């Protein structure tokens with residue numbers, strides 16, 4: 596089964612071709628970082644316009660890289676949601692146009708389920724038995740229970756305010772470090788002391804599987820204000836690297852702790868960590884340690900498959916198709932801004 600994946604839920608326009616849910620034949624991502632950088636975050640209208648410019652180019656490139664013609668494709672898997680509506684509509688419309696004109700079936704894919712499948716593609720294997728999945732990206736921080744890879748992930752808990760990646764991006768903006776913040780804070784933290792500042796960790800009660808990062812963000816704002824604001828950062832008594840590392844440690848502590856709780860509660864022996872924030876060096880380190888201690892089988896995608904891409908959508912599409920077949924009423928398929 597050769598599937599063309601299309602992804603346009605946020606600020607990456609992507610197309611990929613994946614065989615039988617595991618073998619990547621091509622994976623093309625056109626990033627909009629340069630477009631959104633001056634604003635310190637994604638500007639939805641600009642994102643939609645850039646998707647329109649790039650969508651056919653990336654699909655064409657994905658076919659060429661895979662040495663295939665469009666007729667060789669068995670189906671089109673496309674991100675239906677969650678995401679920015681204007682952005683989603685570009686990928687969805689391209690998928691519908693290809694489907695209608697070439698008579699190819701569509702598989703509608705949940706973006707978060709796509710992220711989860713990124714963890715299996717390169718491993719070439721799937722978890723045996725139940726798993727707990729942590730999805731941490733710019734738009735989401737959520738825990739899911741996955742009975743088996745054939746099943747739909749069940750939502751266990753999510754963020755009440757900022758997503759983990761959003762917190763990284765907002766703190767970086769506040770510290771005037773640039774965009775996207777996650778990568779920059781990760782890099783700075785390498786030279787910082789994670790214990791330098793004791794930023795708060797919001798556990799929301801011992802039993803909660805929800806997240807909240809806005810209090811942590813406010814704590815960083817207050818800390819910076821106390822010493823005269825971001826303009827005075829050079830004369831702060833602590834190094835910027837220490838602020839970055841201490842903030843990062845607070846985020847990672849909560850993510851590891853909540854995943855531990857979810858794995859215990861659901862007797863999961865597999866833990867899957869995915870999404871843009873799963874590219875974080877410290878998060879990866881801490882999950883490797885936790886997996887050794889708890890005896891988990893750990894699945895984390897390689898860094899280039901953590902952030903948005905279409906290979907993960909094609910890979911997940913293969914399982915969505917096995918579970919519920921192709922999409923009916925293709926032309927009526929609507930985009931969903933929220934979809935747990």
Ligand code: KG4
Pocket residue numbers: 605731732733734735759760761763764775776777778781870871872873874875876901902903
């Ligand atoms: O999954 P993704 O590409 O897009 C969404 O679905 O949201 O995730 C993007 C997010 C951004 O917030 C970015 O700052 C964060 O992932 N990110 C990181 C790292 N690389 C990307 N956060 C922490 N450390 C990183 N190395």
Ligand code: ZN
Pocket residue numbers: 706710732733870871902903
């Ligand atoms: Zn994503």
